[in-house]
Amino acid sequence: MRKIVVVNNPEDWEYNTIDEVEVVLAKTYLTDSSFTEIKNARIFNLCRSYKYQSTGYYVSLLAEARGHKAIPNVTTIQDLKSQTIVRAITEELNELIQKSLSRLKSRNFTLSIYFGQNVAKQYEKLSKQLHTLFQAPLLRAQFVYNKEWILQSIQPIPLNEVPDEHQRYVVKFAKAYFAKNRFSGVRASRSVYDLAILVNPAEQAPPSNRRAMELFVSAAESLGFYVELISKDDYRRLAEFDALFIRETTSVNHHTYRFARRAEADGLVSIDDATSILRCTNKVYLAELLAKAKVPIPKTMIIHKDNRCQVTPELGLPCVLKRPDSSFSQGVVKVKDEESLQEQLSQMLLTSELIIGQEFMPTEYDWRIGILDKQPLYACKYFMAKDHWQIYNWDGKKNDTTGTVETLPMEQVPFFVMHTALKAANLIGDGLYGVDLKVIGDKAYVIEVNDNPSIDHGWEDQVLKKDLYLAIMKSIKRRLDAKKVSKNESGT
Incomplete structure (x- = not known):
């Protein structure tokens, strides 16, 4: 992949000792038709301004239209303009901000970030994290102190405004930045698309076990993908890829959601997509959605502080309480009597204004019906964990934390189970979902619709074997092919 640094003035780029990049004037990049023909390029936009409709703005805009990878891209440029967005995106960095700036005596502080680094070692981690969230080569973050340190703004630094005393550091940081293997383009020539799979090696109960991950990679490579497993530290690298496949437990207030949102903003195909994460991971939303669509669900109640006394008359005892963002049976409790009900409600309502109660x-x-592209993919029976009322028992002994799984051919799934599952999943979107249902008599009740469903070797793949992994990778490839066709037809 060609690495092209775009500047307004040749005098802005004084780092001729860095031979890993081409330096091109912004006017040349915008007007020379030869750049339109380049198929594989990364554009490092170091123009003096990214103001709307400025030269710098158009460099990033046209880079994206040409299929080049722009840093910063237009999404980042727009995000940097909004103080509200800046604060929302950096909210999870508050602890790091307080720790990094705790020794300062002043009430104002400016942090200059050059290619993800700062001249002072003590701000290295904070600089890297801010650069990960806002991918621009040169940034200036302004902090103010009002009871605690607050990020007031973060803006690009024009190359011609880098202080003279910092120039030698910028040269050093730039050399390290451009020398990274991620920009080298040394990938198999047969690769048709680049796929990032987001994982968390430290996760205790990931959506896919190690062997399943190996099978996903193998399936993708058989279709011509270049595949790389990435972690939350690789946020700034997303623009390198064509597609993102999330195999880490998702949540809205979490980096998985930001990865999906960023992937879509950068034009990547993403499974899970941000909308599916938003809809599936909040049980309050899901309960309202399913009820409105008249999808059968257990008797359900949205509980808040003013109606907590109506739970027993409405649902009876025992009943089930769920945190809105619960997953893998965590944050879900069964209460047997009024005392334990009120105790659990008090705890849950401390962290959420609304919670879910179900009979x-x-x-x-x-039942678990796996659904992809609005079509059934696999079907399982998840049996309850030993001496427990759920399929997961996180307090059980090592060998008793989960029940057994039986995967069945589609023809053995009752029609009413499949029909109900598809109706529920299709309300969410056309991604990859796992619909959990309980059957009472001849009626199926949807318990929840999961984005990012579990796919483990030896469990969900008992029937389809390797074809299960191949089906998901083929779906990603079809989506990419469709985007390519659409792009060609639109002339971009």
């Missing part, structure tokens, strides 16, 4: 529907197993 208790005991069954020997839950």
Whole structure:
């Protein structure tokens, strides 16, 4: 992949000792038709201004239209203009900000970030994290102190405004930045697309076990993908890829959601997509959505502080309480009497204004129907963990934390189960979902729709084997092919 640094004035780029990049004037990049023909390029936009409709703005805009990878891209340029967005995006960095700036005596502080680094070692981690969130080569972050340190603004630094005393550091940081292997383009020539798979190696109960991950990679490579497993530290690298496949437990107030949102903003195909994460991971939203669509669900109640006394008359006891963002049976409790009900409600309502209450529907197993592209993919029976009312028992002994799984051919799934599952999943979108249902008599009740469903070797793949992984990778490739066709037809 060609690495092209775009500047307004040749005098702005004084780092001729860096031979890993081409330096091009902004006017040349915008007007020379030869740049339109380049198929694989990364554009490092170091123009003096990214103001709307300025030269710098158009460099990033046309880079994206040409299929080049722009840093910063237009999304980042727009984000940097909004103080509200800046604060929202950096909210999770508050602890790091307080720790990094705790020794300062002044009430104002300016942090200059050059290619992800700062001249002072003590601000290295904060600089890297801010650069990860706002991918621009040169940034200036302004902090003010009002009871605690607050990020007031973060803006690009024009190359011609870098202080003379910092120039030698910028040269050093730029050399390290441009020398990274991620910009080298040394990828198999047969690769048709680049796929990033987001994982968390430290996650105790990931959506896919190690062997399943190996099979995903193998399936993708068989279709011509270049595949790389990435972690939350690789946020700034997303623009390098064509598609993102999330295999880490998702949540809205979490980096997985930001990865999906950023991927879509950068034009990547993303499974999960941000909308699916938003809809599936909040049980309050899901309950309202399913009820409105008249999808059968257990008797359900949205509980808040003013109606907590109505739970027992409405749902009976025992009943089930769920945190809105619960997953893998965590944050879900069964209460047997009024005392434990009120105790659990008090705890849950401390962290969420609304929680979900449902009638208790005991069954020997839950159905899980995997759905992709609005079509059934796999079907399982998840049996309850030993001596427990859920399929997961996180307090159980090592070998008793989960029940057994039976995966069945589609023809063995009752029609009413499949029909109900598809109706529920299709309300969310056309991504990859796992619909959990309980069957009472001849009726199926949707418990929840999961984005990012579990796909483990030896469990969900019992029937399809390797074809399960291949089906998901083929879906990603079809989406990429469709984007390419659409792009060609639109002339961009």
